[in-house]
Amino acid sequence: MRCGVVVEDLAVEVTAELPNDHARREVLALIECVRHDPRAWPDVRDPGPGEEIREAFERRCWVQYMPHARAIEVREIHWIG
Structure with a gap:
């Protein structure tokens, strides 16, 4: 965990690459922007699951994450640059 950010293993691998x-x-x-205001980005979950899954976008990247009480959990990182 880094300053209110939990990063899943796959996201760590993508960042390293x-x-x-x-x-x-x-x-x-982008992750820092999300951490400061996690609910400003759209909720993209399917109607069924109870998890709140959101996505945030930048020019060449986007992240999928879950907001928690005092942190965000980064589940996926995508890079198109």
Whole structure:
């Protein structure tokens, strides 16, 4: 856990495979924005599950996450740059 952020194993692997430091900074900046206001991004869950799953987008990346009381859980990171 880092400053209210829990990152799933797959998301950690994707972050490690990003092409350069600029890409990592862009992804981390998006995660920081999400951490500050996690419910500002759209809820994308299916009607059935009880989990609140949201997605946040930047120009070349997006993250899928779950907000919790004092943290966010980053489930997936995608990079298209």
